Amino acid sequence: MTSVLEPALRSPAADPDAALRRDAAHVLFSNWTGAATVPSRTLYPHQWSWDSAFIAIGLRHLSPRRAQRELETLLGAQWGDGRVPHIVFNRSVPLDAYFPSPDFWRSSSAGAACGAPADIETSGIVQPPVHALAAWKVHLADPAESRRRGFLRRMYPRLAAWHRWLASSRDLGGGGLTAIVHPWEPGLDNSPVWDTALARIEPAPPASFRRADLDHSAAADRPTDLDYGRYVRLAATYRDHGYDDAVTPHAFALEDPGFNALLIASEHALADIAEEAGADPAPHRERAAAATTALVARLWSAESGVFLARDLVTGEAVRTYSVSGLTPLIVPGLPDDVVRALVGTAHGEHFGLGRAHLVPSYDLTGPVFDANRYWRGPSWFNTAWLVHRGLALHGQAEAADRLRAQVLADARATGFAEYVEPWSGQGRGIRRFSWTAALALDLLRQPGDTRDAGFPRRNGQGEPRR
Template identity: 70%
Template sequence: MPAHRRPRGRRPLRPRLPEEVRRVKTLLDRLAPHDRPAPTAPADHLTLRRGAARVLLGNWTGTSTVPSRTLYPHQWSWDSAFVAIGLRHLSVRRAQQELESLLAGQWADGRLPHIVFNPEVPYGAYFPSPDFWQSSRAGRAAGAPASPETSGIVQPPVHALAAWLVHRADPAESARRGFLERVLPRLTAWHDYLLTRRDLGGGGLAAVVHPWEPGMDNSPAWDRALARVEPDTGTFRRADLDHGDPADRPTDLDYGRYVRLVTTYRAAGYDDRATTHRFALEDPAFNALLITGELALARMAGHLGRDGARHTARAAELTRRLVDRLWDDTAGVFRARDLTDGTLVGRRGVAGLLPLVVPGLPEDVVHALTRTLDGPHFRAPGTGLVPSHDLTGADFDPHRYWRGPAWFNTAWLVERGLRTHGRHARARTLREALVTEAGRTGFAEYVDPLTGEGRGARQFSWTAALALDLLHTDEKEPTR
């Protein structure tokens, strides 16, 4: 079916108002401006909390949260994990539902697809749409569900960490609804998939096979590998340019290569063992989040009275391999490894800082990462956030998606990493910058790191969710 046509009988996306949404509305009423703020909640923070809650309420579809009402009308994998982390402060039940609705799209081989499509959204509202991925048909042998339709690739594994944080927000409610019992086996299967079928380099780390998988789509770190991919031309129409400034978005050449990688993977039935991947890299951020996820699975197992030693051991081994394979001591940053030729990618990006979230990093590595964070490559003069790419790099672009702009989810992860390693003063500075910039820009998707100008979509869900999380979470709260 052509991407611009809408299947009959499908209605445009409309928000629903189930009982859970009414509860959130009640919470908003309780945070009315005339209420006296608590001593630990300044008036401006109270306003920000209300604003963030309204964004999440407005982007709620009845079963999950869209990243943006305009640009991203479906459910995205790592977006929903970050959203659940913020939602736990409004409604634990709704945060659980966010994660479980995503898990409903899990494949039998364990993979958690990067998009779960809403059948009420017209196909032309987003590209690539379900008729492009053809998951229920092309992915049948790999275990794709008959419904819902999904994409065939993945995104960073933030989900186990999110599930553990949601549980901790209200353990009694979690136990009453059997939340951990339901999600633990599914999250374990997800990690098993990454650690077996995606160990494409034989080095024990998970590989990404498409630039959308590490979540940093057009990062300069992928340029060299993508140059080997012959772009598809003329067979698709980009819906993102209907809602986003072309100067902010990946180029048509980027999209042509993204499409070519998917059609090749799709033709092989989304089978990692049957596909000759033209793009395959070990990404440091992706694997760092897998490590934190393994530690979260160990905690879940322990809480349920089960043995979590397997996950603890895997986290320790993954940490060792992460340092051995991806750490560049000379540059003071982690780098992606291109599995086509075995070389480290010669680019500095925020992905190379995100392993700070791993608690078992050697102290000398932590020290070097914090020094790099505050050095000329990442210390932006116009905002306290962290640019997505090296400020001194020839390919730095302050506006174009992941080629320079500062994102709120990566700032949240760096802040958490700083706290993990006891750098509380630096974490506090970053926390304050994140909250301030989120409110000032109307919860923008990302910002120009040099000027602080909001870019991309506004009323963006993970920006609101993660600002809300930092406004509710004590800065000395343990991260383990």
């Protein structure tokens, strides 16, 4: 039987990145559970939604079949209403290994009316919808095997239902964009972008929960106890209203540019999936175009030169520079003036692209910048990968190549750290982190590798080429 590691071990001796490729493959192999890949064996011992999408993008270079399995396992826990939960719990993991644990979320009972699976425990919130994009890239890694297994034919209705739920149940602002209702949903958990909205939330009593994350990471690197108490309160309120957005009194509801940009990029990919699966791609392309128009109209700030989140409770834009505001670079068809401004902002004082390591998660000049505390300043590999893809998409080849080289160098130097301190490049958080290894593998692809497809290219007139 062929090992998933074998392609990495067979890399030519002349390949200067052979050791990095081998080590990245070993991280993914060691974090594989038999059905999915955990982000880490310590801090994150279950399956996470957007982690698995990024992991599949890297796994396709080692084993397209295993990459398919990664996404199939995640989508196998999809709720009847279409949502893809942000955690799929492994029942063999002790309850005290992670909090909030299955007995907090109580998905199979509290979420029953929304179609939560009866035999799989999950969380009730979601994460950014990278999945259609990942599925399309996985298919392209081995189209013959994908077709033989009916991979996209099976994935398409699930992914279409996921996108429908986001576009309907979560259009809380009524403007054609998807809202987040918990800081964990956009993936930038304790970003300063959420500070003002979180200040409205009465935290859960400290004695009502125990933080398992501090067993594995320094408190100075993680969200504060006060923030955690607010996270718990928001999740409990959603749970106690049956995870139903129509009846939950969301005190925290924002339109996040990064979340919506990933939905648009995935909607483009879903159009390609539909065509491959024998369905009509036109509705997906139309929805992507409409969402792009809404994204620019509602969240673009020409004054700031970046996309800004919108607080739906107050109706106000959150005037904070965050990597989420650069992520829309991955959207095909952005107006050229918006692209130019985003690229300028990325290279400017707020993010220091080309001077700082990777792409800082928060404004380097911001009043609450913290170089070490989770999403309040450190640079992350997955958001750097997204910005790299956006730069490449919009013809910024030199900047994209520099960022690619830095991602690989930092992944190598830090042992695939969860994130890095943006000025020193020192690894922070967990080591041997799965999406860091997976995205390093993706950036190690050979020139001309067709598995790099999945983002539309732009032609000389600035329009995406299909």
